Amino acid sequence: MLAVSSLQAQPESDYLNATMGQYPNAMHNTALSTHVIYDQSTWESDLTDPAQLQRMFGMIGARMDGWHTWAKQDQQGLRLGGTARNHSAQALWKFRCPQSTTFKGGKVQILVQVPEKWEENETTPTVSLHNQLTLEGGGEYFKTYTRNTSSPLTFKHIKTDTTTQQTITLDIPMGIDTFYVQVTRPMHTPENAQILVRSLQIQAELTSDTMLQIDLSESEMYWNHGDQATVLLRSVGRQSIEKAGYNLLRFDGQIYQPVKTVQCELTDQIAKLDINQYGPGYYRLEAFDQDTPQWILDRRDFVVLSHQDSAITPQTSIFGAKQTDREPELAKKMGIKWSSSSLLWAWSQAGPDKPIKFNDAWIDQAIADGMEPVVVIFTAPKWSNGKKNPTYPPLPVNYKHWQAFNREAAKHLGDRVTWYESWNEPNNGHQFGFKGPRTKRAELAKTIQRVQYEGLREGNPNAKLIGGNFAGLYPEWVSMWLNNDSLLDYQQAMSGHAYCRTTPDVHWAHKFPPEPDLIPRLLEFRKTMDQFGASDQPTFWTEFGWDAAEVSEIEQARWIARQFVMFQAYREELKTKAAFIFTFNPRFDYSIVRYPSAVDPWSHRLRPAVGAIATTSSVLAGSQSINKHHDHPDTVRLYEFTKGNSTIYAAWATEVAKQPTVKLPNQQATQAVKINLLGDQSSVNLSANQQVELPTNGDPVFFILK
Structure with missing residues (x-):
């Protein structure tokens, strides 16, 4: 019985594009595997079947450009490699035996072929077996690992x-509980040299004949409260178990606490x-x-997310997220009602007439x-911006092509899309490559937005553009706009x-809670809009989150939830349409799902932020703000909402609060449901x-x- 890493299968179109290595879906330790437990000693994967890519642990490598x-x-x-001498590729499969046992031996057999003979070369391709990964070459912000440098076992x-x-x-x-199979096409190979991996087979022996296996009906170990998940406990070893049991534990934010033993x-x-x-x-079964x-013979971590009201619509909810295209099912179960993703010109059109x-x-x-x-x-293709970085805007001579791209996008997307965002973060040199003075940068960025708007409206007269799209909440940029x-x-x-305020002395890292100044910064942003004639235009807070x-x-998790509460409390004053958490993309440390290599085969990918957002949206989506009983600059916060026939209080003590207590404003004794960050509910009796x-x-x- 072998366990393969517990990771989500990408949709077919996504993982096939990822395998092709085209930005932004290049395979850099990309999660392609699904959680599968095998109750036989032989495991096979025929790689002529594209669905088998889902069973891989990932692909890492180096390349010179996105094409x-x-x-x-x-x-x-x-196929690994085949287009450039200095492009490497390492295909990875991960195997782990059940917790109650280790490998006693066995064999890995992999069928490979070199389609054409290689010329003389200083490096040769290999098949190797490792008991750990040492991933290197990736950036701290955007994970793009290029190699595994761990020494192979063989x-x-x-x-x-x-x-x-x-x-x-x-x-x-013998004696290991985890191993990786790796096929390597090294750098400095002949220009068009390829390796063709046809199939992989594992024949393993395990040290224990007494084993239990927990099977879940869900492809991943999460579902909404009220859904019916099937969980089976199986005796799968050669020696049958007739009387078993399980421990159920719940995560309290720090450790898993026992709930019951059955x-x-x-x-x-x-x-x-x-x-x-x-x-x-967040639960654990043992x-x-x-x-x-x-002796724990098997373990599974799983998540029950708060129930989401299907009657909630984008018109009644501000809960949004970036890159939900990567996790549509999870976003739905979290109560996300606004979905934002990118259309990148740089990788969508190879030439002006293409x-x-x-x-x-x-x-x-x-x-x-x-x-x-x-x-x-x-983003702009190299042919449009003088062969510069994709974040550098197009040259003036190519504005007509920028306009045409937006026109064709709006025309193609039609009435499916109403809202578009302008160029990302024009006040951030990493996202808007022009390096001139701030006034010149603003002047150029405004021209780019103006041309974009004209193109969008030519393609669809009903298209609407969200302008600015600034990094941070800077009223001076609103006034320049x-x-x-x-x-x-x-x-x-x-x-x-709407990230937390940060400074150069912490290298611009987002590492502080939102409360010290979030509310006044949001209000100043809105006030400046009103001052310069945009009082009838709504706001979108198109990114926020924590690294x-x-x-x-x-x-x-807790800071995201608190910020969503404040967005909801000030929805009317700020004229907010939606607020978007960044991000579902695990290549960023801001992601609310864990990076593939950090996920154990018995665990799940969901950081606590997923449960916290699901809880907050379940409680507050569709609500109306009634009162801000304790607000900025109080160190204890208390906001009141109404939803249907219910009154809702949202409260917390900030990290600098000396007295973590608050007096609720209910005028008479009543029963209430108390809900914590990850959705755990309990009934409480409240006095007046x-x-x-x-x-x-x-x-x-x-x-x-109630």
Whole structure:
């Protein structure tokens, strides 16, 4: 029985594009595997079948630019390299045995072929077996690992002087519980040299014959409260287990705390576990044999997300997210109602007279899931900007092509898309490559937006543009946008990226909570819009979030939830349409899902932020703000909302609060439902104007009074 890493399968179009290596879906340790437990000793993967890419752990490598293909799948298998001498590729598969055992031995057999003989070369391709990964070459902000430098346990060279198929056999060492199979096409190979990987087979032996296996009906280990998930406990070893049991634990933000222990009998080696009775939260199941309960034979972590009201629409919700195209099902289960992703000109049109490639399947999916799509259009092809970085805007001579691209985009997308975003972060040198003075940068960026708007309206007269799209919340940029040479008539809304304030002394890292100045900065942004004639234009807060490399995962979760509460409390004053969490893309440390290599095979990818957003949207989407009882600059916050027949209080103590308590404004004794950050619910009796204790760690809590 072998376990393969617990990662989400990408949609077919996504993982096939990723395999082709075209930016922005280049395979840099990309998650392509799905969680599968095998109850036989032989595991096989025929790589002539594109669906088998889902069973890979990932692909890493180096390449010179976004147009070169360094890995692709076709009817003959998975091809590595073949377009450039200095492009490397490493295909990876990860295997792990159950917790109760280790590998006793076995063999890895991989069928490979060199389609054409290689010329004389100083490096040769290899098949290797590793018990760990040492990934290097990636940036701290945008993960693009280029190589695994761990020493192999064993390896063999692939012959390059023959085109005959080769079966490479490697022995699995005794005593390990995890191994990776790697096929490497190294750098400095002949220009067009390829390796064709046709199939992979594992024949493993395990040290234990007594094993339990937890099976979940869901492809990934999360679902909404109220959904019915099937969880089976199986005896899969050679020695049958008739009496088993399981421990259920719940994550409290720091550790997993015991909830209950259940004993069960297996009929025909199977028992069905009743876990649908448990409410929202992050859980762990531990299976054991009743004869030896101290030995955990299998484990599964799973998440129950708060129930989402299907009647909530984008018109009644501000909850949005960036790059939901990567995780449409998860976004839906979180209650996301606004979906934003990019249409990148730089990789959509190879030349001024070349056809435009539209990747818009995510838009249809978003609409089907009840979300409003928002499309951000930016970047410029090298042929349009003097062969500069894609974030450098097009040269004036090519404005007509920028306008035409936007026109064709709006025409192609039609009435499916109403809202578009202007060029991303024109006040950020990393996103708007022009390096001149601020006034010159603003002047150029305004021209780019004006041309973009004209193109969009030519393609679809109903298209609306969200202007600005600034990094941060800087009123001076709003005034530059709307004062002299105003863009008021070239946009229908404005946007800022509402990250916490930061400074050069912390290297611009987003590592502080939102409260010290979020509210006044948002209000100043809105005030400046009103001052310069944009009072009738709404706001979109098209990015916010926290870098999980700079803050803990639970800090990321609680601060996101608190900021969503404040957005909802000030929705009317700010005229907010939507606020977008950044991001679902695991290549960024800002991601609310974990990076593939950080996920154990028995675990899940969901950082606590996923549960926190699902909880906050479940409680607040569709609500109306009634009162801000404790607001900026108070160190304890208390906001009141109404939703249907319910009154909702959202409260928390900030990290600098000396007294983490608050007096609720209810005028009479009542029953309420108390909901914590990750959705755990409990009934409480509230006396009139009761003073309640708040979590000392800064978690927000919700009280719902019927």
